[in-house]
Amino acid sequence: MATQNTQFWLMKSEPTSYSIDDFKKDKKTFWEGVRNYQARNFMMNNMNIGDPILFYHSNARPSGVTGLGTISKKATPDLTAIDKKSKYFDPKATKKSPRWFAVTVNFQKKFKQILPLEQLRKEKSLKNMLLLKKGQRLSILPVTKKEFEHILKLATSIKS
DNA sequence: GCCAACGTTGGC
DNA sequence: GCCAACGTTGGC
Numbered sequence: 001m002a003t004q005n006t007q008f009w010l011m012k013s014e015p016t017s018y019s020i021d022d023f024k025k026d027k028k029t030f031w032e033g034v035r036n037y038q039a040r041n042f043m044m045n046n047m048n049i050g051d052p053i054l055f056y057h058s059n060a061r062p063s064g065v066t067g068l069g070t071i072s073k074k075a076t077p078d079l080t081a082i083d084k085k086s087k088y089f090d091p092k093a094t095k096k097s098p099r100w101f102a103v104t105v106n107f108q109k110k111f112k113q114i115l116p117l118e119q120l121r122k123e124k125s126l127k128n129m130l131l132l133k134k135g136q137r138l139s140i141l142p143v144t145k146k147e148f149e150h151i152l153k154l155a156t157s158i159k160s
Numbered sequence: 161g162c163c164a165a166c167g168t169t170g171g172c
Numbered sequence: 173g174c175c176a177a178c179g180t181t182g183g184c
Contacts, residue, residue, distance in 0.1 A: 014181095058181080058183090136163075139181085
């Protein structure tokens, strides 16, 4: 995946484990628990402070974009990987070689209404969006500036 | 709950 | 390094 200049992102979270309301309440969150190398590499190598993110609810009713955040801290070791009591424990991770890393994300905004996946699929200008690609399961995805701006426009045009 | 589409693991 | 088996993701 070409990621050289990517500056916009979409980050998925299942609302039953961490929702936009949790995010709003916490004001910022350490994006722990990612156990996929592609997603980890985005966080380690490509995410920079200030990058905007779309907060996305997956496995939800409905699934969709629910708000915005920004990267506030570059990736640091995800210590849940070496915590035996954590559900994210990974026996192959060690203190010296933590294996998993995560960024910190600041809360910015909760949309008045979720922007459902179904609506995103209807948008012609989003038809190439990675999120909408068949079989795409990555929990962290780069988003183009155009896609990001289009989604913002859709979200703000929803009447409350 | 189903299941397609992935990613990871481990035997060889 | 191959690849079958298994586990996970995530929409529906």
